[in-house]
Amino acid sequence: MTLNQQRKLKTILTGLFAWTVALVLFFPIFWMFITSFKTELQAISVPPSLFFEPTLENFRIVQERSDYIHHAWNSVVTSFGSTIIALIIAIPAAYSMAFFPGKRTKDILLWMLSTKMLPAVGVLVPIYILCRDYGLLDSKTALVIIFTLMNLPIIVWMLFSYFKDLPKEILEAARMDGATPWDEVVKVVLPLSVGAISSTALLSIVLCWNEAFWSLNLTASDAAPLTAMIASYSSPEGLFWAKLSAASTLACAPIVVFGWFCQKQLVQGLTFGAVK
Amino acid sequence: MKRSITRLLMAPSVIMLLVWMIIPLSMTIYFSTIRYNLLYPGQNNFVGWMNFEFFITDPGFIPAVSNTLILLLSVLIITVVLGVMLSALIDKPFFGQGIVRVLLISPFFIMPTVNALIWKNMMMNPVYGIFAWISQSLGLQPIDWLSSYPLMSVIIMVSWQWLPFAILVFVTALQSQDSEQKEAAQMDGATGWHIFRYLTIPHLARPIAVVVMIETIFLLAVFAEIFVSTGGGPGYDSTNLAYLIYNQALLQYDVGVASAGGLFAVLLANIVAFFLIRAVGKNLTV
Known part of the structure; x- marks a missing residue:
């Protein structure tokens, strides 16, 4: 040969x-x-x-039996809502840490990451009781708040690692031309990082869409997203796999297709830019 | 820019995370020291360490801790070892690379509840499942996975979800490997194994650290897979800490004991995180 x-x-x-x-x-x-x-x-x-x-x-029966549209809408609202709020909070923080790092910046970042290490079960009881006392059980509001806080550290990290790689000279040039800090962010930083921000958003949406711990424990029907709807198919032990499959396909299809289109950005995002 | 403005920009994130951490955590600490059962309201006297004693002497405690650690370590080992090997093997141009990538990553996007249902019913069912059909075709006795090997079944489900993630991260990382270095080594007579051992593995050190860190965050908290497939059983065979605490709090309504358990889970996560964040922190440029 x-x-x-x-x-x-x-x-x-x-x-x-x-x-x-x-x-x-x-x-x-x-x-x-x-x-x-x-x-x-x-x-x-x-x-x-x-x-x-x-x-x-099967698809017709799933829609009839468990109102797919209703739960899909809950999933959309909670994942998109919390992602938008988290981005609004995280962008200024990541911006200031990336462009004006102080002595403690690294500590703050590691601390933020360590809050992700706090297992959800550790705070399940108080969150459950707070939601009960404020009438937030089975409400989308509670899920949006929790998802926002849950993903905030990852979002700050990702944006930070992108912003850090932006050339500082561009900002200096803008400042020379008399740009205010507000102009700097809106007219220079944001347009340059559209790709970064959208891949961060994608990742956050995927994580929220598939989140199951809080949605199983805090919702019943009104606010139940697709993850919780599917779990309801696990209890009766009947043989109805075709319907189960139809429900599962409907629940996963949007996010899987969504993921196919942005898998490359997701890898970069999930590894905080450490793997390119 | 002034320090005060930079602080102001960071404030919302920092304050919200601080509140998110401190309020529930201090409530958990408080609940863990009082008698608090949702079925008997109003009898909330101080009980000291009793809840902790209760939780630690619960028959489910030791299995739950060991299951949590076994699950964490097994999935980490499976995904990292298989991930490295598979990604090294497929890191060459071939027909339909794009489609293979898309197929490979798909399990990562499947929600945990669906994951568990597919495996429980369509794959592992002892009568109608695909595995049963394969064993039968080979003339073997079908295995009832969920009741004979409950923890292993959960490990398979979770690994199926995370292996694609590991492969994809490693493949992405390998693309930045220096091919000239590899060719030079080949010229000098290095075997495939040597190249893998002395060039590829060191190149992957950092991606491996990242994968381990991210997976650990999610694996310590595995819940939905167990909730949907085995329900922690049979007995406590597939109960992990998260599931045990859920069981105490929302099924037995014992908030006090569940809070004590929650604090224990926090402690365990901190021990793991202490080593992990240190190891990984070095590998992440800040």
Whole structure:
């Protein structure tokens, strides 16, 4: 075999291997998707059936039984709402830490990260009781507040690591031209970091959409987002996998497709810019 | 710019996080020292360490702590080891790389409740599941995963969620590896293993640190997977700290004991964080 042929063979083998791994890891999702178009009988047939006449019946029943639209709307409101609020609070903080670092900046950042280390169960009881006393149980307001605070440290970190890499000269030039701090942020920093801010927002939306601890414990029906709606399908032990799959597909599809489009930015974001 | 303005800009974030940390935490500390059961209101006398004694002597305590740590370590090892190996193997150009990337990352976006339901029903069900069908086709006895190996089932579910994340981070990091260095090593007769051991692994030190840190934050708090799939059972076989405390607080209404448990979870997380933040803090440029 010549060197060239060897190289070609290596490429083919790598490709085969990579495709196998990817297909194995993706299989459960593929199966969920396929099952959602089956009848209940086909869903539990052994051996598993791969070819069948697809039906949309399950999706109709899911909407009827648990009002998908209502829960999807809750998910949208809580994840987008809390992301917007968190960004408004985090941008000034990240800006001031990145451009005017003090002696304590690093400590403050590490402290913020350490609040993420505080396990949610440690404060479950007080938060539950506070929500109960202020009539916030099963309300979107409570979830928005909690999601905002939950993701704030990560958002500050990410924005900070992006802002830090912006060339300082541009800001100095703007200042020479008489820009006020407000102009600096609005006319220079923000336009330069549209990409950074949007990938931060994406990550925060994904984390909120899939958050399950608080939504399971603090909501029942009115404010229940999709994560909690799906959990309600776990209790009755009946065999209704087709409907379960339809509900799951509906719950995950928006965020999975959303994730496909921005997976590259998400990696950068989730690793605080440490991996590029 | 004046110091006061920079402080002012940071203030909302810092104050909100401080409030978010201090108020619930001090309430937890207070509740943990009084008798407080939602079923018996009004009998809230001071009981000292009793709640802690109760929590620590609970039959679920030791299993919960060990399950929490086993879950954390197993998933970390599985995702990092497999992640490094798989990403090193697929870090070459091949047909359909973009699609493979998209397929690989997908499990990461599946919400934990759905994750648990897919695995519990469609994969691990002892009669109709895919695993059962595979064992049957091979002439083996199907395994009832959730009742025979509950903790391992949870580990599989959680690893499935986090392995894609690890692979993607490592693949991204490998793309910045110096290929000339690799070629030079090859010229000098280095084997594939040597290149992996002495060039790839050191290059991945920092991404590994980051992956470990982020996963730890989320793995110490695994809840929904257990809630939906095994319910902590059978017995306490798949109960972790988060689930045990949830059980005390919202199922047995014992706020006092649950608060004591919450403080214990905070303590455990702090011990882990102490080592972790130190190790990782060095690797993150601030």
